[in-house]
Amino acid sequence: MSTNHNLHAGRRYSPGVLTGELVGDLYQLAKQKEFAIPGANVIGTNSINACLETAVAVNSPIMIQFSNSGAHFLAGKGLNNTDQKAAIVGAVAGAKYVHEVAEAYGAVVLLHTDHCSKEQLPWLDGLLEVNEDYFAKHGKPLFSSHMLDLSTEPLWDNLNLCKQYLARMAKINVFLEIELGVTGGEEDGVDNTGVAKSRLYTQPEEVALAYAELSKISPNFTIAAAFGNVHGVYKPGNVKLEPKILARSQELIQQQWSTGPKPVSFVFHGGSGSSREEIREAISYGVVKMNIDTDLQWAFWEGVKTFYEAKKDYLQGQIGNPEGADKPNKHYYDPRVWLRKAEENFKTRLIAACEDLNNLNTLALV
Numbered sequence: 201m202s203t204n205h206n207l208h209a210g211r212r213y214s215p216g217v218l219t220g221e222l223v224g225d226l227y228q229l230a231k232q233k234e235f236a237i238p239g240a241n242v243i244g245t246n247s248i249n250a251c252l253e254t255a256v257a258v259n260s261p262i263m264i265q266f267s268n269s270g271a272h273f274l275a276g277k278g279l280n281n282t283d284q285k286a287a288i289v290g291a292v293a294g295a296k297y298v299h300e301v302a303e304a305y306g307a308v309v310l311l312h313t314d315h316c317s318k319e320q321l322p323w324l325d326g327l328l329e330v331n332e333d334y335f336a337k338h339g340k341p342l343f344s345s346h347m348l349d350l351s352t353e354p355l356w357d358n359l360n361l362c363k364q365y366l367a368r369m370a371k372i373n374v375f376l377e378i379e380l381g382v383t384g385g386e387e388d389g390v391d392n393t394g395v396a397k398s399r400l401y402t403q404p405e406e407v408a409l410a411y412a413e414l415s416k417i418s419p420n421f422t423i424a425a426a427f428g429n430v431h432g433v434y435k436p437g438n439v440k441l442e443p444k445i446l447a448r449s450q451e452l453i454q455q456q457w458s459t460g461p462k463p464v465s466f467v468f469h470g471g472s473g474s475s476r477e478e479i480r481e482a483i484s485y486g487v488v489k490m491n492i493d494t495d496l497q498w499a500f501w502e503g504v505k506t507f508y509e510a511k512k513d514y515l516q517g518q519i520g521n522p523e524g525a526d527k528p529n530k531h532y533y534d535p536r537v538w539l540r541k542a543e544e545n546f547k548t549r550l551i552a553a554c555e556d557l558n559n560l561n562t563l564a565l566v
């Protein structure tokens with residue numbers, strides 16, 4: 201059984217994209233110091249830049265992630281996605297943009313792709329080919345990690361396929377995120393609002409099995425285990441969070457395999473709408489990353505909405521506002537003006553997520 205990464209004391213996290221051992225180090229540190237990295241879903245340069253600004257503002261790593269349809273959107277909805285080609289091109293273009301710009305900002309980031317179902321495997325296959333080429337040229341992969349979500353498959357099918365991918369990914373230092381149990385709610389066109397409540401809660405025995413099987417291949421994996429979490433934001437009281445499932449899983453593995461404390465690096469999906477107390481409890485049980493999408497979508501829109509409401513009379517035509525019938529409105533409807541408001545509000549919300557996640561001045565700990 202392979203063991204956890206050891207911390208590499210004094211290792212420098214220089215600006216740019218973290219990959220390989222640095223990612224493992226960061227997750228170990230996260231479990232020791234009880235913080236988690238926000239995984240922010242992005243769809244273009246506006247949301248990417250807001251992530252980069254945030255990373256610098258909080259002096260902490262941010263994970264920039266593309267969903268399947270977010271990657272397609274980034275390349276353009278007008279681009280045909282047959283065989284996942286547009287989603288591959290979009291994720292790669294977005295990743296290359298991040299590599300190019302993150303250093304200029306002085307931002308330390310991780311690059312990740314979100315849920316990939318069995319039907320979407322050509323997407324992951326395409327991305328891994330790009331990573332392999334990139335690794336051959338640069339000695340490191342383009343992405344820090346990818347998610348493979350086979351949670352709707354039978355457990356052993358899920359684990360066997362994850363092991364195959366982990367073996368391929370370990371060769372080029374790419375981390376794998378897997379999913380056990382089902383994240384409820386609806387996101388990115390995947391609707392799990394109707395699944396049986398019991399499936400929203402992973403059994404600790406399933407986590408222990410996944411840990412044992414994946415560890416045979418490589419320690420470079422994280423587990424998104426369902427504990428009642430849902431995608432999206434709904435009325436309170438619909439689903440009950442049971443983060444103690446994560447604690448019980450850690451304890452079981454520690455006993456079974458004589459590991460150190462918190463052997464598993466967990467990922468919290470459906471973080472939007474969760475209270476700080478719930479988030480902090482989950483972190484104390486070994487959550488190293490929390491996805492945040494829905495709340496950032498709202499923040500992006502709210503930035504535009506607030507601006508529109510404040511400047512409504514300047515946004516009804518190209519010419520004519522309360523200052524005169526012949527006054528031009530170019531400085532209000534220029535997309536750079538209102539998209540900047542969206543970026544600023546996205547950044548404000550992401551900084552708040554970093555506060556919830558105890559991810560402030562994290563780079564000072566490294």
Ligand SMILES: [Zn+2]
Nearest residue numbers: 383469470491
């Ligand atoms: Zn998710």
